[in-house]
Each structure stands twice: as C-alpha cells, then as structure tokens.
Amino acid sequence: MATQLSLDAVCACSENVVARTIEGEVVLIPLIAGIGDEEDELYTLNETGQAIWQKLDGKKTLKEVAVSLAEVFDGPASELEADVLGFASELTKRGILVAK
Amino acid sequence: MTQKTYVVQRGRDQGLPWKGARPRLEQLDVELTERCNNDCIHCCINRPANDAVARAGEMTTEQIRDLLRQAADLGCLQVRFTGGEPLLRHDFQELYIYARRLGLKVLLFTNACLITPGLADLFQRMPPLIEIEVTVYGMHRESYEAVTRIPGSFAQFQRGLNLLLERNVPFVVKWVVLPQNKHEMVEFEVWAGTIPAMTRPPSYVMSLDLRNRRDDEEKNVCIQSLRLTPHESLAILTRDVAEYKQSMEAFASRFMGPSGDRLFSCGVGCSLCIDAYGRAQPCMGLRASEWTVNLNPDLKSVREEDSFSSVSVPGMRPECAGLEDALSQFSRLYDLCTTNPEYLRRCARCFLKGLCEQCPAKSWTEHGTIDTPVAYLCETAHVQARYIGWLGKNEYGWEVMNWQERISVQHSIR
Ligand code: SF4
Ligand code: SF4
Numbered sequence: 001m002a003t004q005l006s007l008d009a010v011c012a013c014s015e016n017v018v019a020r021t022i023e024g025e026v027v028l029i030p031l032i033a034g035i036g037d038e039e040d041e042l043y044t045l046n047e048t049g050q051a052i053w054q055k056l057d058g059k060k061t062l063k064e065v066a067v068s069l070a071e072v073f074d075g076p077a078s079e080l081e082a083d084v085l086g087f088a089s090e091l092t093k094r095g096i097l098v099a100k
Numbered sequence: 101m102t103q104k105t106y107v108v109q110r111g112r113d114q115g116l117p118w119k120g121a122r123p124r125l126e127q128l129d130v131e132l133t134e135r136c137n138n139d140c141i142h143c144c145i146n147r148p149a150n151d152a153v154a155r156a157g158e159m160t161t162e163q164i165r166d167l168l169r170q171a172a173d174l175g176c177l178q179v180r181f182t183g184g185e186p187l188l189r190h191d192f193q194e195l196y197i198y199a200r201r202l203g204l205k206v207l208l209f210t211n212a213c214l215i216t217p218g219l220a221d222l223f224q225r226m227p228p229l230i231e232i233e234v235t236v237y238g239m240h241r242e243s244y245e246a247v248t249r250i251p252g253s254f255a256q257f258q259r260g261l262n263l264l265l266e267r268n269v270p271f272v273v274k275w276v277v278l279p280q281n282k283h284e285m286v287e288f289e290v291w292a293g294t295i296p297a298m299t300r301p302p303s304y305v306m307s308l309d310l311r312n313r314r315d316d317e318e319k320n321v322c323i324q325s326l327r328l329t330p331h332e333s334l335a336i337l338t339r340d341v342a343e344y345k346q347s348m349e350a351f352a353s354r355f356m357g358p359s360g361d362r363l364f365s366c367g368v369g370c371s372l373c374i375d376a377y378g379r380a381q382p383c384m385g386l387r388a389s390e391w392t393v394n395l396n397p398d399l400k401s402v403r404e405e406d407s408f409s410s411v412s413v414p415g416m417r418p419e420c421a422g423l424e425d426a427l428s429q430f431s432r433l434y435d436l437c438t439t440n441p442e443y444l445r446r447c448a449r450c451f452l453k454g455l456c457e458q459c460p461a462k463s464w465t466e467h468g469t470i471d472t473p474v475a476y477l478c479e480t481a482h483v484q485a486r487y488i489g490w491l492g493k494n495e496y497g498w499e500v501m502n503w504q505e506r507i508s509v510q511h512s513i514r
Contacts, residue, residue: 018203022175023121028107029177029203033227042110042177042205042229049106087106094107 004089005062007081011088011097012058019053026050028096035095043096052087058100062088123175125427129373129384130167130179132186132195133158137213137256138248140237142278142326144309144465146184159378159396161191165198167374167395170423172202178230180207182384184376187214193222205229211237212260212271213253220263231297232271234261235305239284239291246280270297276305277336278326285336306333307457307480310465312387327476330483338487348455348488352507355454358498361437361444363460363471365453369431372423380426382433385461388470393420393429438471446473450496451503456481 005011013019018029028043030036036043045053051072055065066080073080091097135154136146147154159167171179179199186192187210199206206228223232236257238244244254264271273292275285292302308327310320328336338344359365366383373381378396381387420426438444447458457477460470467474485491490506500506 018201020172020203022123022177023118025118027177027203029205030227030229031200032225036109044108044110046106046108052106083106090106096107 005085005092005099007063007066007085008061009088010059010061010100011056011092012100013056014095014098017096026053043094048083049087052084056097123177125171125174125176125370125372125423126178126367127371128167128171128176128179128423129182129371130164131182131184131374131376131384132164132189132192133184134376135188136183136185136211137188138185138211138237138250138253140247140276141249141280142247142276142308142323144312144323149185149188154376157399158189158376159374161194163378163396164195167423168195168199168202168204172204174423174427176204178205178207180209182209185211185214187219193219196222196228197226200226200228208232209235210260211235211248211253211257212264213256215260215263217263220267220269223264223269224267227269232264232269234271234273236273236275236288237278238281239287243281243284247276247278265295268296271295272297272300272302274303274305276308277328282328304336306336307477309385309462312385312465314465314468330476330480333480334483334487337484345488348484349507352455352490356451356507357453357503358449358451359447359453361439361448362434363436363438364433366459368433369427372426372430380420380423380430382430383461385459386464386470388464388468389418391433391460391464391470393426394418395420395422395426440469440471443471443473446478446496446498448498450498451500451507452481452485452490452497455484456497 013028016030016032016035018031020027020029026045026049028045030041035041051069052065055068060068062084063081066077066084069080069084070077088097088099092099131145133154134145134147135149135151136143137149139146139148168179181192181195181199186208189195196206196208207230208228210232212232212234236244237247238254241254244257245251248254261271273288273295275281275288275292277285281288289302292298306328308323310323364382368382371383373384374395375381375387375392378394378399379387379392380395381392386392417429420429438448447453450456457480458474462474462477463472464470466472466476482491482497485497486493486495490503491497491500497503
C-alpha cells in the first residue's frame with residue numbers, strides 16, 4: 001500500500017524518468033515500462049505543476065518548497081502547501097517522483 | 101492556486117505539448133548503416149552486410165552519441181534509427197539506450213530478422229515509446245525470400261516478430277507491394293489485423309524509389325521493372341471505393357494545389373537526416389552532395405566533385421559546425437525557386453501537387469536534378485485524378501484553372 005506523503009518529505013525525480021525543459025515546457029519522458037498507462041505516453045505539467053517542479057531540488061522538504069513558492073504566488077500558506085502535497089502525491093503515485 | 105490535477109498525459113494522438121514556439125528540431129533521422137542482412141530486389145539503398153569499405157566509413161559510436169546530444173539540445177523529442185538494417189551495427193543497443201536516456205523516443209525501422217532475445221528484453225524493459233516499424237516482404241518463405249534473396253531470412257523474420265509478440269513489445273507492419281508477393285495482400289491484411297498494436301490499417305509501399313545514391317544502373321532497371329503500373333496502384337487503392345473517395349476528399353482539401361515555382365513544399369529545414377557516414381541531408385531522399393553538408397571531420401567533402409542542378413542556394417557551405425548550423429543552412433531551401441521551363445510549365449501550375457509524389461528528392465533520384473518532373477509519378481497521379489473525376493480523359497493537372505471547384509466534394513464524388 002502506498003504511504004501518505006507528509007510535508008516533511010523530500011521528493012526528487014525518479015531515475016526511471018527523464019525530465020527535459022523544451023521551449024519553456026517541462027516534458028517528463030518515461031525511461032522504463034509501467035510509468036504511463038500506455039506505452040507511448042509522455043507527460044507535461046500545468047502551470048502550477050511546472051512552478052512546483054522547478055522548486056523541487058531533491059533537498060528541500062515539501063514544506064520548504066511551499067515556502068519558496070510563496071515568493072512567486074499569492075495565497076495563504078495552507079493553500080500552497082495543499083498544492084505542493086497534491087502535486088507530489090500525484091507524481092509519486094505515477095512513479096515520476098520518489099520520496100527520499 | 102489550488103488545482104486537482106497537475107499532470108497532463110500526452111498519448112501519441114494528442115500531439116506535441118508546445119503551447120508557444122516549437123522546438124528547433126522536431127525529428128532526427130539517423131541512418132545507422134547502409135549495409136543490410138537482406139539483399140532485396142527492390143532496395144534503393146542497401147550494401148552487403150559484410151561490405152568492409154562501407155563499414156569503415158560509418159560514423160563511430162561517439163560521433164552518433166554526439167549527434168544525439170546535439171539533437172536533444174535543440175529540443176528534439178524523437179530519433180528515427182533506420183538503414184540499411186540498423187540492427188546490423190554492433191553498438192545498436194548502446195545507441196538505443198543512450199538516446200532513451202537523453203529523453204528521446206526511438207522510432208526503429210527494421211526488417212526484424214536480427215532481433216535477439218536480449219534486444220527484445222531491452223525493448224520490453226525500456227520501451228521505445230513509439231511502435232517499432234517492421235517491413236514485410238512476403239507471407240511465406242517462397243515469396244519472402246524471392247524478395248530478400250537470403251535463404252533462411254523468412255525464419256529469422258518470424259523469430260524476430262515472435263520475440264516481440266511474446267514480450268508485448270508494440271510494433272506495426274508495412275508491406276512492399278511487389279510482383280513476388282502481391283497475390284498475398286489479403287492474407288497480409290488479415291494477419292496484420294491480429295497484431296495488437298495495429299489499430300490502423302497497414303501502410304503499403306507502392307511507388308518504388310530508384311537507387312538513392314544513383315549508384316547502380318543495372319539495379320535501377322530491375323526496380324523499374326518491379327514497379328506497379330499506375331492502374332495496378334489504383335486497383336489497390338480502390339479496393340474499398342467508398343473509403344478511398346472519402347479519404348481523398350479530406351486529403352485534397354488539405355494538401356492539394358499548385359505550388360508555384362517554389363521547389364520545397366514540405367517541412368524542409370525543420371527536420372534532418374544524417375546518413376551513415378555523417379552527412380546531413382535535408383530529408384531521407386535528397387543525397388546530392390551539393391544539397392548535403394558534412395558533419396564528420398573524418399569525411400572528405402565531395403561537394404566540388406559534382407554539380408548537376410539547375411538551381412543553387414546562396415550561402416550553402418559544404419561543411420558545417422553541427423546540427424543547428426545544418427538546420428539553418430537547409431532552412432534556406434524553403435525559398436528556393438526553379439527556372440526550369442518544363443517544371444514551370446507543368447508542376448508549378450499543377451493542382452495535383454500533393455497527390456503526386458513529385459518532389460526534389462524524387463526528381464534527383466530519377467534524373468540527377470531537383471526540378472525535373474518524374475513521368476512515373478506524374479502518370480500515377482493523373483490516373484487517380486481521372487478516376488476520382490477531378491480530370492477529364494485527356495486533361496492534365498496543369499491545364500485546370502478552376503481546380504478548387506474540381507476538388508470540392510460536390511464535383512468529385514459521383
Ligand atoms: S531489408 Fe530493407 S534495407 Fe535491407 S535490403 Fe531489404 S529493403 Fe533494403
Ligand atoms: S502530376 Fe505531373 S505535372 Fe503535376 S506535380 Fe506531379 S509530376 Fe508535376
């Protein structure tokens with residue numbers, strides 16, 4: 001069973017995925033089978049996802065990522081934390097991010 | 101900024117993810133070798149598998165890795181490995197893994213004969229992210245080997261496909277229509293329909309190219325003798341008349357119309373093809389030395405040795421610094437116009453352009469110039485256009501002024 005992520009977790013891109021930035025767009029390209037639902041799927045991120053992705057450095061906790069996002073986005077800290085947690089949970093479930 | 105989902109899945113039918121500018125390079129084609137394990141009677145490029153001179157001239161592993169890195173830096177998402185038979189290269193696995201680790205999808209064109217259990221395992225574990233394309237030359241040993249001229253190749257081909265099927269590695273098949281196998285087309289289609297990744301009808305190679313390097317007159321005579329006549333092509337295309345007419349209507353409104361004196365109406369300058377020896381070509385078919393640029397410092401430029409076109413491009417240089425430089429040189433081709441009176445009289449004014457496969461590469465392969473109409477392609481297009489009703493019995497595509505009206509649905513389908 002997948003464990004719940006907490007804001008203390010540190011997440012990084014899985015070594016089974018290649019992350020590229022092409023023309024300002026983050027494109028996530030599975031390296032091994034089983035990341036996507038279909039064999040030929042790539043992933044891109046929406047605007048929020050892209051902003052969060054750029055702050056993930058494999059060192060900051062998710063809480064610290066939310067704090068650094070507050071420099072760019074308005075809104076209550078709780079909302080930013082919910083976004084970061086939601087993002088990390090979605091990508092961890094898909095095998096794109098791993099919790100360290 | 102709360103949103104419920106942050107990730108967009110991009111299946112292959114959803115197109116590329118660019119919101120704004122497209123990457124400088126969208127696809128890179130690399131011919132890993134011109135050598136092949138088969139010796140197909142119709143082949144436009146192959147050299148023998150053990151051709152030591154060809155092998156010695158091929159790019160090294162490191163040169164190809166460098167090209168792949170450059171392509172990724174230019175935003176390229178897909179590399180096509182083709183040949184000859186790309187699996188003949190001893191470093192194929194290494195190059196494949198390297199490309200995938202750079203975040204490239206790999207489109208592999210192969211005859212499948214050289215697929216090993218190890219390679220099939222690799223494709224299963226690290227999928228190419230796009231279906232492997234396998235060319236089929238016959239449904240039985242007799243027909244297959246009458247084309248490939250290599251005893252035992254049919255069994256190798258079957259073994260290769262089974263290795264992929266056992267591991268659920270997605271592949272699609274395409275068929276080269278030849279006198280040796282055309283009686284097996286229905287059998288091929290039924291079989292193709294059982295292949296899991298064949299969600300669309302198979303594609304057919306129907307107009308055979310002459311030798312791409314204009315290097316073998318005897319073989320060209322053979323290839324010409326194997327070509328379907330325009331009426332044979334039409335008979336294949338119109339097996340399902342309703343489907344054919346419907347697809348042609350959609351095609352005509354999008355792709356047909358006179359192109360004027362401009363020679364390149366394709367995506368020239370957006371993609372690149374690198375031959376086995378390290379020359380960049382604007383496309384797979386255009387190998388004239390004056391239209392290619394050399395990326396391989398070990399390779400002597402051949403530009404000065406021949407010159408056989410009636411047009412030239414200012415600013416094209418025989419050597420180039422890398423893929424980006426090659427792209428910017430080739431992008432000049434887009435504005436290239438011809439002054440060949442025959443081309444201006446016919447192709448420039450002909451609304452069948454698009455339906456007709458005439459292009460600078462086909463012209464070069466047939467005639468050694470990039471702006472000479474190719475009679476075989478011309479006739480094939482006219483036979484189709486007359487069948488659909490776009491042209492009268494004795495009319496030619498370049499004579500028609502009201503072509504928009506002709507290709508409109510009301511006029512063509514009857
Ligand atoms: S398998 Fe392909 S490359 Fe090889 S000889 Fe046949 S057509 Fe040419
Ligand atoms: S149909 Fe003939 S005239 Fe028209 S574009 Fe093709 S080759 Fe040229």
